[in-house]
Amino acid sequence: MSEISTESAKKFNMDTVANAAITPDVELPWAELGLKQNEFDDVVKVLGRRPTAAELAMYSVMWSEHCSYKSSKNHLRQFGEKVTEEMKKDMLVGIGENAGVTNLGDGWAVTFKIESHNSPTMIEPYQGAATGIGGIVRDIISMGARPVAVMDPLRFGAIDHPDTARVMHGAVAGIGGYGNSLGLPNIGGEMVFDSVYQGNPLVNALAVGVMRHEDIRLANASGKGNKVVLFGARTGGDGIGGASILSSESFDNSKPSKRPAVQVGDPFAEKVLIECCLELFKGSLVEGIQDLGAAGISCATSELASNGDGGMEVELTSVLLRDPTLTPGEILMSESQERMMAVVSPENIAAFEAVMEKWAVEYSWLGEVTDTGRLIIKWDGEVIVDVDPRTVAHDGPVYDRPYARPEWQDALQADTFTGSVQDAARPSTPEELKAAMLELVASPNMCSKDWITNQYDRYVGGNTALAFPDDAGVIRVDEETGLGFAVATDANGRYTFLDPYHGAQLALAEAYRNVATSGAVPMAVSDCLNFGSPEDPDVMWQLAEAIRGLSDACMVLGIPVTGGNVSLYNQTGTTPIHPTPVVAVLGKFDDVARRTPSGWAEDGQAIYLLGTTADDLDGSEWANMRGHLGGLPPAVNLERERELGAILINASRDGMIDSAHDLSEGGLAAALVESALRFNTGARVALDDVAARDGVDVFTLLFSETQGRAIVSVPRSEEVRFNDMCTARNFPLSRIGVVDAAGAALDIQGLFTAELDELRVAHEGTLPKYFG
Amino acid sequence: MSETPLIGGATLAPVDSRLAGARIGVVTFPGTLDDRDAVRAVRLSGATAVELWHADTELADVDAVIIPGGFSYGDYLRAGAISRFAPLMTKIVDAANSDAKLPVLGICNGFQILTEAHLLPGSMIKNDHLKFLCRDQVLRVENNTTAWTNAYAAGEDITIVLKNQDGQYIADEKTLDALEAEGLVAFRYMGGNPNGSRRDIAGISNAAGNVVGLMPHPEHAVEAGYGPGHTGTDGLGFFNSVLNTLLGDK
Amino acid sequence: MPRIVVDVMLKPEILDPQGKAIVGALPRLGFTAFSAVRQGKRFELTVDGEVTEEILAQAREAAETMLSNPVIEDVVNVEVVAD
């Protein structure tokens, strides 16, 4: 940009709308800002002129993959389409808002959402992961809810790769450092090590909030004359990165100052922001509210305006800055953390300011809501943005990216574990089977996650009824009635790699099963779709198949997707990560006192295995430990999952079981060991009858990952009732053992006995060995 | 507009009206986290919880004060360093040192604030392993004569929650010797020192016994199902103790 | 704008857990020349205008009363740096 034509632009050294109108041919750095030629042409078409530098900044961030979902939108539609009326009945707010809201009953509602912060974590693990927690929590606040819990599904590279320790230490400390400081219990997550994530670790963060129905807030700016306010942290150059490409917008030849590529979180500021927002909600002091995440003020203004009466006028010089050298475009793009934008009616201004003063939160009034249908942004009185906010927030480009089943998929699926070279020395003697069990529970993915979870506060708030290492996290919402919820997150990248359609369904099935295992009735789904580049037809096929599979499965299970997030371009060079759709399921408890823990505690209780076992070793942890990945993942049987869920929920409600643990990665072997170590209580188990019934050898029975299974412990007095219930529902069950509190061992009769101490050393030693 | 959740939902009718007359203040600083839990613990003990704000200049006629855990001011600078200068802290320090000997309990960040305010000797630095640690922790009650420990038996072992990043108690040898000699070590860690604290000290009291500070969290062990091991209620003794003190039962 | 630098270190008799971790890690990266490491804090206080004797006195007092905890820390340095 070279010439400044209008008087006003000259006066302010700024690219105004007036200037843009008369200088159509100015070169703009749209390519550097990530726009494609066709996208830039669209911007020009929408505006009827070239964009100003500030407008270009807004469109470029809002039309990015991250904000516009341009590659996934056409597929994500299925989540909204494949829903029945029945599924909608408890959905108070669905997809499209900051987070979905589900009715819990008694006037309570719960909102939850999962998001990714993958690449920031690779660059700076501590801050990347910390700000991931911060961002998702602000999404929850912006719904009008009090955040009450967080979870953190993680994927890192190989456990013994030197860079993994850097990411692991930083990310876990960051999640703890930020989440613990907010007073939000961390109640669960995942930790998977796999070299496919070496250059692309996944840090997904989930937050849950609760509110009364009448407190639900939406992000919209309505009511002409209502004021727009920005509050919280000051705006800095965060997330803009390097020397800004937009420095030219000020037509200023001096060298641009540095812009930080990483955002540093201030958890204290966020904690204060939470309390401050809750006080605003309590006093009904805001008409609409929006958090500032990716795309900062661009996103907040355009979304608030387009979801409301359609107009807003804002003076950008009113924004409080941390860095006074920021240009208007940079201010619009800045991703500084711990900020919120709200719409306040004039009569509430004084009360709003009083809340800010009380919490010592900085704020500035930026402008007001209009009914013009235009978003006008001024810089010292001069118009630098004049757009239809819908075109920024909602009418971004949408692509039908080409996709096709990869050529290699058939060969991959044909390469089964059974009979492979990696399967050559399959354990079969008692000694080998015992060694295999010890090896399994010490393996990177199956070992105890205490090293991680001990760094997280699970108690704060005093309402945590279950947390790690149980199957789901459970939080009490109402202290009087015990009303509460459960959440679990799951994904298996290997299953999804082998078969994206079914792999995504298996993630849903496992999260559903985990929630039901805790005793809660599954109600809603949130998902974070972590994939490679959508411009690679193989990856695009994985994404399309996963979304199709997930949405189909939600229909069968009768629980809707209420929100989520897509993270694309997770790849190193041309090598994508395994497709990793992380699925979170939320369930409801009428009374969390009925929750079921995952471990045995009472001597003499009978242990039952629910479900049958087939040869499902492809994609299993065992195959993974042997370095094999091929074949087909376990069969999906959603009807079976529903029946199992109903049994677990009824049994919990009617007091028929005292513990339950679902079978997933690591199969029966992992579940037995985890149930024993939970409360340090042993058991005597006999497997011959089930193995004979299912026609599998003991190794397969122990290590296969057939779905739709769980083990439960049943008090003697309830055995008849429990048996009758399962039989009446025609669900296969088998009594496989007895809890033996005195034994201090897991005694697999006729095969081997593993002392609890020796299992514990194996299970708990792995993460400390690698990470100190 | 309804109350936001998790701010004291249950309205438990106090069993003993004498107890309900006891007003226990719970201080909230910006960044305090466990204030609601402390309020709940007070309520479960039968007393009346009074919410106090750090910027208040009066103590609202409370009979005792709890400074709860959390990250006041983000633990920035040093844990408790900035909070210590809050207007209400001056009042608390004066009342604790006055003849009335206001009972004051500092839990975790509250303990750190009390040491920064010099109501209790010593200080806390980063855990020796440098990590935040959350775990169920066994403590030995070494001194059951304070305002906050008299409901326990001397030498009793209790299990409550430990969770902090800067929990390593330190003081010079002279101070430590004096604490030991005067019986002012209130709690000691059992089953392994979790953070490098000198002489396994988990909590201490002042000489008068009205001011007690400890790193672990008794307010997280007052309700079966929500505490250590999901069954423990060993923390209730703290709140019962102060009621004993206030009612002159001990 | 001129700044006043305040340096605070843990008292020598207090074991510094962070310094200990660092001194343990240095040799693994080939840095073998150091027998001990201690980690302290450095504060930079910006002054708008000139640093008068009075302002320096204020900085010294802030260093002693707030920026350090005299029970465990020493203020080892207070100095003016120009920009």
Place this chain on the structure above:
Amino acid sequence: MPRIVVDVMLKPEILDPQGKAIVGALPRLGFTAFSAVRQGKRFELTVDGEVTEEILAQAREAAETMLSNPVIEDVVNVEVVAD
């Protein structure tokens, strides 16, 4: 024994939450002379014996690679202090 002091500060453009909290608290204690505060780290590395050029170079390298996180921090000073 001689020590090498390494001073590390957050890069100026990076948010410093601690400094922000401190600058907010100072005026409440009557310290009104400071318009901004940033908090950094000071490391003291003890050297047994003489500080050679080589050892100083080691300290500089350790400062850049381990004592600071180059993504968000700058090494602002490496110097020898005698005792």
